[in-house]
Amino acid sequence: MRPRAARFVVSAARPEDFPPAAHPEVAFAGRSNVGKSSLINALAGHDGLARTSRTPGRTRLVNWFRVDATAAVTLDFVDLPGYGYAAVDHDTRTGWRPLIEALLGERDALRAVALLIDIRRGVENEELDFVPWLLARGLTVIPVLTKADKLGKAQRQPIAMKIKRELGIGTTPILFSTEAGLGIDELWRAILKTIAAPRPPRLAQDA
Ligand code: GTP
Ligand code: MG
Numbered sequence: 001m002r003p004r005a006a007r008f009v010v011s012a013a014r015p016e017d018f019p020p021a022a023h024p025e026v027a028f029a030g031r032s033n034v035g036k037s038s039l040i041n042a043l044a045g046h047d048g049l050a051r052t053s054r055t056p057g058r059t060r061l062v063n064w065f066r067v068d069a070t071a072a073v074t075l076d077f078v079d080l081p082g083y084g085y086a087a088v089d090h091d092t093r094t095g096w097r098p099l100i101e102a103l104l105g106e107r108d109a110l111r112a113v114a115l116l117i118d119i120r121r122g123v124e125n126e127e128l129d130f131v132p133w134l135l136a137r138g139l140t141v142i143p144v145l146t147k148a149d150k151l152g153k154a155q156r157q158p159i160a161m162k163i164k165r166e167l168g169i170g171t172t173p174i175l176f177s178t179e180a181g182l183g184i185d186e187l188w189r190a191i192l193k194t195i196a197a198p199r200p201p202r203l204a205q206d207a
Contacts, residue, residue, distance in 0.1 A: 001069070001184070001185055001188040001189075002045040003043075003044060003045055003067045003068055003069050003070075004068040004069075004070070004071070005067070005068040006044035006045070006046045006049055006065055006066070006067045006068070007049075007065065007066050008049065008063070008064075008065055009064035009065060009066050009076065010063075010064050011061040011062065011063050011064075012061060012062045012063075012064075012099075013060075013061050013062075013099075014099065015098070015099065015102035015103070018062070018102070018103065018107070019064055021076075021107060021108070021109030022066075022076065022109075023066065023074045023075050023076045023109065024075050024076070024109060024111050024195045025075065025076045025077075025078055025107065025109045025110040025111060026075060026076075026077055026078065026110075026111060026112045026113070026114060026191055026194075026195075027077075027078040027080055027103065027104065027110060027112070027113045027114070028040055028077065028078065028079055028080060028113075028114045028116060029080045029083075029100075029104075029113050029114070029115055029116065029130070030082060030083075030115060030116030030117060030118075030146070031082055031083060031084040031116075031117075031118065031121070031124075031126065032081075032082030032083065032084055033054075033055075033082065033118075034082065034116045034117065034118050034146050034147075035116060035118070035146040035147055035176075035178065036050075036079055036080065036082065036116055037050035037051060037052040037053075037079055038050075038052045038146075038178045039114075039116065039144070039146065039176060039178065039187075040065060040077055040079055041178070042178045042181075042184055043067075043077070043184060043187060043188065043191075044065065044067055044077070049065055050063060050065065050079050060081050061081065062078060062079070062080055062081065062099060062103060063078070063079040064076050064077070064078055064079075065077040065078075065079065069188070069191075069192065073192065073195065075191070075195065076109070078103065078110070080100065080103070081096060081099075081100075083096070083100075083126055084124075084126055104133075104134065104137060104139065105137055108199070110139065111139070111140060111194055111195055111199060112139060112140040112141070112142055112190075112191060112194040112195075113134050113139050113140070113141055113142070114142045114143075114144050114187065114191075115127065115130065115131070115134075115141050115142065115143050115144065116144050116146050116176075117143065117144070117145055117146065117163060117173070118145075118146055118147055119145040119146065119147055119148050119150065119151055119156065119159060119160075119175070120147065120150055120151065122159070122162070122163055122166070123163055123166040123167060127167065128166075128167075131167055131168070131169060135169070136202070137202050138199055138200040138201055138202040140194045140197075140200075141167075141169055141171070142171065142174070142187070142190045142191070142194070143163065143164070143167055143169070143171060143172075143173035143174070144173060144174045144176045144183070144187060145159070145160060145163065145173045145174065145175050145176060146176050146177070147176075147177060147179075148175040148176055148177040148180065148182055148183070149177040149179040149180040149182070156175050157175075160172060160173045160175060171190075174186050174187050174190065
């Protein structure tokens with residue numbers, strides 16, 4: 001699927017700067033350098049929309065992009081700063097967590113979080129902590145394995161099954177690669193399906 005249009009909306013460094021919710025929102029989360037910005041560009045069909053970089057920690061702000069998915073559906077994509085990069089965590093330690101918590105924990109327009117995991121790294125402690133926290137807030141987690149082109153085709157599916165078990169959610173991770181053009185339609189389908197369903201209740205505020 002190729003959306004009709006996509007544009008940058010705003011960057012925010014603090015919750016006070018978050019834009020008013022205008023459309024259903026999908027956030028893209030994952031370790032620094034996992035490929036969040038590249039994936040947003042691939043989904044949007046718009047190369048320079050989100051800035052990508054070889055240097056981890058490139059995206060330090062929360063960035064909103066507005067995507068006209070179909071004639072009837074407009075969504076906001078939220079590109080989150082990556083976690084797990086020491087140099088950035090150090091100087092933003094006081095800022096990153098409250099920013100992410102304000103966004104993921106308190107925004108009713110936010111419906112799904114695409115959780116990006118580098119297929120070669122697999123699940124680490126951050127993801128094991130993060131997934132139950134997201135589910136408790138009524139967010140749908142869409143696991144996505146990035147950089148699938150870095151592994152041979154025969155290796156991909158067994159790793160996806162292992163990661164599915166480790167994450168403990170029923171959804172099979174989507175194999176994704178911007179290099180190989182893999183997973184774009186499948187991820188679009190998962191996003192549109194989530195948006196069409198009613199929002200599940202929040203189970204907890206501070207689990
Ligand atoms: P931060 O904003 O720094 O957290 O990074 P990010 O998660 O937004 O990653 P970004 O999209 O900037 O990509 C990081 C690096 O991975 C860049 O050098 C990309 O070219 C590369 N990359 C992204 N997606 C793929 C992919 O599917 N395959 C391969 N081989 N490289 C990729
Ligand atoms: Mg980025």
